[in-house]
Amino acid sequence: MMFAVAIIAVFIAMVLVMVRLYGGPTLYDRVIAVNSFGTHTVLLIGLIGFLTERPEFLDIALLYALINFVGTIAILKFFRYRAIGDNLPVNEESEQ
Amino acid sequence: MSLDTLVDVISWALMLSGSFFVIIGAIGTLRFPDFWSRLHAVSITDSAGVILLFAGMCMQAGFTLITVKLIIIGVFLFVTGPTATHAIANAALVSGLRPKEAKGFTGVEPEPLTKPTADPAVSE
Amino acid sequence: MRIFGAIIVFLGLWLLLSGIYKPLTVGLGVVSTLAVVFILTRMNSIDEDRVEIEIKPVGFLLYQGWLLVEIAKANWVVTKIILAPSMPIKQHLFSIPYTQKSDLGQVIFANSITLTPGTVSVETEPGQFLIHAVAYSNDDKAALADMDRRVTACEKADIS
Known part of the structure; x- marks a missing residue:
């Protein structure tokens, strides 16, 4: 029962963050929203695992936590250097 | 009052307060007027929401392997959440975004930055 | 010395996260631990960089x-x-x-x-x-x- 309440709360929070993701004026607002959405996803998966009494869901939650962090850093690195693979900044004139 | 009831009461309290802070953080991301203040709203979800909800789940799991897994996920979120927030803030600062005076601010003190931000290509 | 510490940490992490103690899964854990430690020792020759935990x-x-x-x-x-x-x-x-x-x-x-x-x-x-x-x-x-x-x-x- 308590997990159902928490799941509803996290779900409402996810919808609110989604509104910010849609309407955020700058790119960085959207990155914050995506990062926050990922944290909510980890919480939601863990709570669903407890609600359905299948603790294996926690492994998926751990995986989502890893992907969320790496994904955020990758997005930021891409928009800063316009490349993910190497850490050398590409020449902006030739890349545009 | 038996021990089970006590554990249930404590985890209800942790779960409800955790849900409260998660929703507060989401409302903050909607209500705050600009990027820099929204960072702090996300920080509420990352700290209070995660700590309280994971503590509540730990109380329900008891002393099992599940608790160890929960603690591992919790510690991971505890370390990576602030790091991601710092990375976003730093990227925004480098790109030239600054807190500026706008509607809704009661008192802004724009203190001059200690140094002009370096070109990202040079700083790496 | 540090290699043995790394083996113990990785094996402990595997055992905690898998939670299944059949010979096959534990054997897979041992194999992957040894593979990771092998790659780590190879990478060590690149920069000799070590993490020191200087915290009480x-x-x-x-x-x-x-x-x-x-x-x-x-x-x-x-x-x-x-x-x-x-x-x-x-x-x-x-x-x-x-x-x-x-x-x-x-x-x-x-x-x-x-x-x-x-x-x-x-x-x-x-x-x-x-x-x-x-x-x-x-x-x-x-x-x-x-x-x-x-x-x-x-x-x-x-x-x-």
Whole structure:
């Protein structure tokens, strides 16, 4: 029962963050929203695992936590250097 | 009052307060007027929401392997959440975004930055 | 010596996360642990870089307890700002000096600043961090200097 309440709360929070993701004026607002959405996803998966009494869901939650962090850093690195693979900044004139 | 009831009461309290802070953080991301203040709203979800909800789940799991897994996920979120927030803030600062005076601010003190931000290509 | 430590840590992590103790899964764990350690020893020849944990364990745990209380207080402050109809925001960017010598100490200090709602570490410069506060008051710098002192106290004394 308590997990159902928490799941509803996290779900409402996810919808609110989604509104910010849609309407955020700058790119960085959207990155914050995506990062926050990922944290909510980890919480939601863990709570669903407890609600359905299948603790294996926690492994998926751990995986989502890893992907969320790496994904955020990758997005930021891409928009800063316009490349993910190497850490050398590409020449902006030739890349545009 | 038996021990089970006590554990249930404590985890209800942790779960409800955790849900409260998660929703507060989401409302903050909607209500705050600009990027820099929204960072702090996300920080509420990352700290209070995660700590309280994971503590509540730990109380329900008891002393099992599940608790160890929960603690591992919790510690991971505890370390990576602030790091991601710092990375976003730093990227925004480098790109030239600054807190500026706008509607809704009661008192802004724009203190001059200690140094002009370096070109990202040079700083790496 | 460090290789044996790494093997024990990786194997322990595998056993904790899998939770199945059949010979096949444990054998797979041993194989993957050895593969990871093999790759690590090969990579070591590139830069010989080592992670030194220069933190007192007991002092760090006590600091974590203190940090949790600070997080609770700061959460309440920011929650009141979010729920107030007028939203009394007072944004401020300021720099605060740090006194930690090791990298790990600086990371702990900067992460503690960001973890406390209301302050975010924005930029690291030699000798100081640039901090953004959402509800700045004149006590903030003193509070952060106190946190800096506590983190420095967690460090081991004999660092170069």
